[in-house]
Amino acid sequence: MAVPPQVSEDPVAPADLAESTDLQERARRNLWMHFSRMGSYDHEHEMPIIVKGEGCYVWDDQGNRYLDGLSALFSVNAGHGREEIGDAMAAQVRELDFVTLWSYAHPRAIELAERIAGLTPGDLNRIFFTNSGSEAVESAFKLVRSYFKATGKAQKTKVIAREIAYHGTTMGALAATGIPVLRTAFEPLMPGVSHVPNTGSYRWPEDRDPLWAADKIEERILWEGPETVAAVILEPLQNAGGCLPPQEGYFQRVREICDRHDVLLISDEVICSWGRLGEYFGCQHYGYQPDIITTAKAIAGSYIPMGAMIASDRVFEPFSKGTAMFAHGSTFAGHPVAAAAALANIDIFEREDLCGHVRQKSPEFRAALESLSDLPIVGDIRGDGFFFAIELVKDKETKESPDGEESEDLLRGFLSGELYRNGLICRADDRGDPVIQFAPPLIADTEQFEEIVGIVRPILDEAHKRLTA
Ligand SMILES: Cc1ncc(COP(=O)(O)O)c(C=O)c1O
Numbered sequence: 001m002a003v004p005p006q007v008s009e010d011p012v013a014p015a016d017l018a019e020s021t022d023l024q025e026r027a028r029r030n031l032w033m034h035f036s037r038m039g040s041y042d043h044e045h046e047m048p049i050i051v052k053g054e055g056c057y058v059w060d061d062q063g064n065r066y067l068d069g070l071s072a073l074f075s076v077n078a079g080h081g082r083e084e085i086g087d088a089m090a091a092q093v094r095e096l097d098f099v100t101l102w103s104y105a106h107p108r109a110i111e112l113a114e115r116i117a118g119l120t121p122g123d124l125n126r127i128f129f130t131n132s133g134s135e136a137v138e139s140a141f142k143l144v145r146s147y148f149k150a151t152g153k154a155q156k157t158k159v160i161a162r163e164i165a166y167h168g169t170t171m172g173a174l175a176a177t178g179i180p181v182l183r184t185a186f187e188p189l190m191p192g193v194s195h196v197p198n199t200g201s202y203r204w205p206e207d208r209d210p211l212w213a214a215d216k217i218e219e220r221i222l223w224e225g226p227e228t229v230a231a232v233i234l235e236p237l238q239n240a241g242g243c244l245p246p247q248e249g250y251f252q253r254v255r256e257i258c259d260r261h262d263v264l265l266i267s268d269e270v271i272c273s274w275g276r277l278g279e280y281f282g283c284q285h286y287g288y289q290p291d292i293i294t295t296a297k298a299i300a301g302s303y304i305p306m307g308a309m310i311a312s313d314r315v316f317e318p319f320s321k322g323t324a325m326f327a328h329g330s331t332f333a334g335h336p337v338a339a340a341a342a343l344a345n346i347d348i349f350e351r352e353d354l355c356g357h358v359r360q361k362s363p364e365f366r367a368a369l370e371s372l373s374d375l376p377i378v379g380d381i382r383g384d385g386f387f388f389a390i391e392l393v394k395d396k397e398t399k400e401s402p403d404g405e406e407s408e409d410l411l412r413g414f415l416s417g418e419l420y421r422n423g424l425i426c427r428a429d430d431r432g433d434p435v436i437q438f439a440p441p442l443i444a445d446t447e448q449f450e451e452i453v454g455i456v457r458p459i460l461d462e463a464h465k466r467l468t469a
Contacts, residue, residue: 019061020049020061020062023049023061024041024046024047024049027041027047027049028041028042028047033047048060048420049061050066052081053068053076053080053081054079054080054081055079055080055081055441055443056068056079056080056440056441056443056444056448057080058080058425064423065423066420066423066424066425067423067424067425067440067448067451067452067455068080068425068440068441069424069425069426069438069439069440069448069452070425070426070427070437070438070439070440071298071302071439071440071441071442072302073297074239074271074276074297074298074387074439075297075298075302076298076301076302076441077274077275077276077297077298077301077302077354077441077442078298078301078345078348078349078352078354078441078442078443079441079442079443080441082301082303082344082345082348084344084347084348085300085301085303085341085344085345085348086303087344088340088341088343088344089303089304089337089340089341089344091340092108092336092337092339092340093337096336097336097337098332098335098336098337099336100331100332101129101329101333101334102329102331106334106336106339108336108339108340108343109129109334109336109339111339111343112127112129112334112339112342112343113127113129115343115346116308116310117310119280119281119346120280120281120293120310121281121283121284121289122289122312123312123313123314124290124292124293124310124311124312125312125313125316126310126311126312126313126315126316127308127309127310128143128308128309128310128311128326128333129306129307129308129333129334129338129339130296130306130307130308130309130330130333131305131306131307131330131332131333131335132168132296132305132307133168133173133268133270133294133295133296133297133307134167134168134169134170134173135168135170135296135307135330135333136270136294136295136296136307136308136309137167137168137170137172137173137176137233137266137268137270137294138168138170138172138173139294139309139328140231140233140266140292140294140309141159141172141173141176141190141231142172142326142328143292143309143311143315143326143328144156144159144230144231144264144266144292144315145157145230146319146326146327146328147230147264147315147318148230150318150319150324151318153227153262155227155228156227156228156229156230156262156263157192157228157230158192158193158194158224158228158229158230159175159176159192159193159194159229159230159231159232159233160193160194160195160196160217160220160221160224160229160231160232160233160263161176161177161178161193161194161195161196161232161233161234162178162195162196162197162198162199162234162238163178163195163196163197163198163241164178164179164198164200164238164240164241164431164432165177165178165179165195165198165233165234165235165238165239165240165241165268166179166182166239166240166431167233167268168270169182171186171189171190172189172190174186174189174190175189175190175191175192175193176193176233178195178198178240179240179431181431182431192228194220194224196213196216196217196219196220197212197213197216198213198238198241198244199213199238199244199245199246199247199250200238200241200242200244200432201213201247202379202380202382202391202399202433203399210247210248210249210250211247211249211250211253213247213250214247214249214250214251214253214254214257215253215257217232217254217257218257218260218261221257221261221263226261226262226263229261229263230263230264231263231264231265231266231291231292232254232257232258232263232264232265232266233266233268234251234254234265234266234267234268235267235268235269235270235271235272235282236251236267236269236272236277236282236283236285236286237272237277237282237383237384237385237387239271239387239437240429240431240432241431241432241433241435242382242389242390242391242429242432242433242435242437243382243383243384243387243388243389243435243437244382245382245383245384246286250286251283251286251287251288252287252288254288255288255289258291264291264292264315265288265290265291265292266290266291266292266293266294267281267282267283267288267290267292267293267294268294269281269282269283269293269294269295270294270295270296270297270307271297271387271439272285272387273293273295273298273299274295274297274298274299274345274349275298275349275354275355275358275385275386275442276298276358276385276386276387276439276442277358277384277385277387278355278356278358278359278362278384278385278386279355279359280349280355281293281295285384285385290312291311291312291314291315292309292310292311292312292315293309293310294307294308294309294310295307295308295310296308298345299342299345300338300339300341300342300345301341301342301344301345301348303341303345304335304337304338304341305338306335306338306339306341306342307333352443354442354443355442357442357443358385358386358442359385361386361444361445361446361449362384362385362386364446364449365386365388365438365444365449366381366383366388368449368450368452368453369381369388369390369438369449369452369453371453372390372453372456372457372460375457375460375461375464376396376464377392377393377394377460377461377463377464377467378390378391378392378393378396378460379391379392379393379396379399380393383438386438386439386440386442386444387437387438387439388437388438388439389435389436389437389438390435390436390437390456390460391433391434391435392410392433392434392435392436392460392463394406394467394468401433401434402434402467406467407430407434408430409466410428410434410463410466410467411428411429411430411434412428414462414463414466415428415436415459415463416428418459418462418463419436419455419456419459422455422459423451423455424451424452424455424456426438426452426456427439436456438452440452
């Protein structure tokens with residue numbers, strides 16, 4: 001088991017050159033990284049090897065320090081190097097290493113389920129653990145089908161998701177993912193999933209009704225036939241596309257639509273829970289009540305994989321009596337060591353009031369990023385909590401986006417490498433229009449906001465020159 005590194009004053013000593021060259025070669029030979037162009041790593045383009053983390057920072061094997069402006073992948077929310085999470089995990093291994101939740105319970109899973117139920121809004125009281133976000137989404141899709149079969153509406157099987165949204169990579173979750181480049185190689189996917197417009201309003205006509213995107217969901221339900229639609233899956237603030245916030249009243253309208261047509265609302269909070277938007281759950285930030293929440297990433301601080309599907313009492317009810325069963329599960333979900341890590345993680349959240357810190361500091365973080373708005377490449381700055389994106393444009397007046405080739409050159413040919421070389425890990429992404437995204441650990445403060453802006457400003461300035469040269 002990996003115990004987090006000791007917090008220390010000492011910088012990481014650069015690894016022996018021979019040792020780090022050796023790691024590069026061994027990685028090139030045997031490691032298959034995810035969503036990575038493996039062919040792009042060669043003797044001139046080395047892969048980053050991260051060896052240590054502490055607070056908001058990580059270090060590579062050469063001793064270089066980076067501000068982790070992405071919390072690894074929107075996930076190390078309480079920061080790196082929390083010894084107490086490692087201690088809790090080690091203590092759990094000594095007490096009970098493993099028992100599966102297939103028919104057995106164990107104290108940490110019981111305590112964690114109770115603790116999470118105490119943090120969720122309304123009657124979201126039933127916690128079904130998973131090992132990842134994709135599995136949580138997959139579980140939610142199986143649950144909604146199974147729920148409607150159990151309640152006499154077996155025809156209700158379809159799911160509605162939003163364009164460009166990312167909901168994971170397993171075949172069901174991938175069907176909800178609305179990013180063509182991630183889907184095409186694996187088609188055909190789970191049938192019965194369709195996509196509606198997202199809330200990205202940067203290029204909307206000025207006279208568009210603010211609840212247009214919400215109403216598109218009802219249009220789709222009616223088109224499909226309400227008797228066939230089981231669920232709508234939405235992130236509170238959509239990540240892919242670049243931190244797309246909902247319009248005022250969006251989720252309240254969606255809730256009404258779902259109620260009108262007996263459609264379940266799944267709030268996919270794999271990123272937006274655990275303080276990212278300043279509340280334990282993103283739906284609390286935007287004031288709506290889902291039927292199911294899916295979560296993962298920061299639930300156990302990312303010190304060990306864990307996820308969960310959280311269902312309302314109403315959705316759980318058909319499975320609560322007699323011989324009824326939700327016929328779904330996996331060996332490791334709710335692992336005692338992961339549950340111990342999650343409990344220690346929640347202790348930290350409560351003791352340090354991380355949600356309160358995000359609420360208090362979010363306006364300052366936003367203002368720091370908005371100080372970049374004089375740059376000609378900065379089109380839009382949007383987001384909430386500790387989760388923001390800057391959309392990059394060729395022309396601010398016309399909002400013209402770089403085309404595919406320009407975007408490839410801008411993001412992969414320049415920005416990603418340049419930001420990293422200058423000590424900042426963040427995300428340069430063009431799954432929608434090109435953006436850079438920031439989601440630092442929730443302990444970040446003025447110093448980190450200034451550091452982000454200090455690194456980003458000259459690089460964006462140079463990026464615009466390249467784009468318009
Ligand atoms: C909203 C959302 N749902 C689901 C997933 C899938 O989670 P995982 O990568 O843990 O399978 C992600 C991952 O980033 C996500 O952002």
